[in-house]
Amino acid sequence: MKTPQSRHSRYTEQAIWSASLRQYLIEKTGLQKDSRVLEVGCGTGAVLDSLQGATGMVCCGVDINLQDLLFLHQTYPVLPVAAGDAYALPFAADSLDAVVCHFLLLWLKEPVRALQDMFRVVRPGGWLMAFAEPDYGGRVDYPQELAEPGSLQAHALHLQGADPESGRRLPDWFESIGLEDISCGVMGAEWQIGQAEPPLETETPTLAHDLEKYVSPDTLDRWGKISSAAQARGTRVLFVPTFWAIGRKGS
Numbered sequence: 185m186k187t188p189q190s191r192h193s194r195y196t197e198q199a200i201w202s203a204s205l206r207q208y209l210i211e212k213t214g215l216q217k218d219s220r221v222l223e224v225g226c227g228t229g230a231v232l233d234s235l236q237g238a239t240g241m242v243c244c245g246v247d248i249n250l251q252d253l254l255f256l257h258q259t260y261p262v263l264p265v266a267a268g269d270a271y272a273l274p275f276a277a278d279s280l281d282a283v284v285c286h287f288l289l290l291w292l293k294e295p296v297r298a299l300q301d302m303f304r305v306v307r308p309g310g311w312l313m314a315f316a317e318p319d320y321g322g323r324v325d326y327p328q329e330l331a332e333p334g335s336l337q338a339h340a341l342h343l344q345g346a347d348p349e350s351g352r353r354l355p356d357w358f359e360s361i362g363l364e365d366i367s368c369g370v371m372g373a374e375w376q377i378g379q380a381e382p383p384l385e386t387e388t389p390t391l392a393h394d395l396e397k398y399v400s401p402d403t404l405d406r407w408g409k410i411s412s413a414a415q416a417r418g419t420r421v422l423f424v425p426t427f428w429a430i431g432r433k434g435s
């Protein structure tokens with residue numbers, strides 16, 4: 185995704201997928217309206233805005249990409265954000281009620297080191313929450329012709345520097361930094377045959393972006409048509425197991 189706007193469209197779609205899970209997890213932790221929450225790797229603000237709107241909590245964000253932070257500031261001027269690195273968060277120790285992330289850890293070379301710094305800034309009794317980490321190793325595609333772009337996309341993510349299997353490692357990472365009361369899970373999926381799926385607006389552009397170096401435009405176009413036709417019938421299956429985890433810092 186080449187521009188902040190195109191990334192924002194993608195992030196907004198992903199934020200919708202995980203909205204009800206976030207709500208469920210926030211309720212599970214007992215965080216309150218005045219809780220101070222930081223999203224690390226907030227990007228263009230899709231999750232941060234939704235979190236603030238849905239919960240009324242005092243939400244702020246940190247990201248390392250200045251272009252996306254500028255976009256965020258112009259789009260959501262009231263949301264407080266800061267430029268910063270997940271490995272050295274610009275917050276004092278024990279200063280926040282919760283630190284959250286969403287599709288961040290797969291992009292980090294040292295996810296456990298970043299989690300340790302998130303742990304540092306959470307107050308004793310506060311929460312660390314990873315809302316969504318994908319696992320492309322468990323991806324399911326249908327129709328069958330779409331299995332090939334599915335596995336190529338995981339490979340392309342790896343070449344872009346991501347860990348396409350961060351999802352399965354999440355429970356291990358949370359356990360290793362000393363959190364308590366850890367719960368983990370995988371996001372479900374549900375749809376109804378006979379009702380056309382709402383088009384996954386950013387799916388085809390994302391595939392094109394990830395695979396442009398490896399396959400011809402004609403092949404991408406053919407896969408796009410197969411996917412759209414199946415989506416229109418409600419028979420397209422694209423399931424990437426997406427893991428979540430929450431854990432509490434001991435008092």
Ligand SMILES: C[S@@+](CC[C@H](N)C(=O)[O-])C[C@H]1O[C@@H](n2cnc3c(N)ncnc32)[C@H](O)[C@@H]1O
Pocket residue numbers: 195196198199224225226227228229230231246247248249252268269270271285286287288291292
């Ligand atoms: C896939 S995006 C997710 C954005 C947002 N969390 C969302 O889901 O809408 C990952 C974000 O992590 C940020 N990021 C990557 N490495 C980072 C680091 N070391 N410190 C802070 N942010 C980082 C990127 O700039 C990007 O905005």
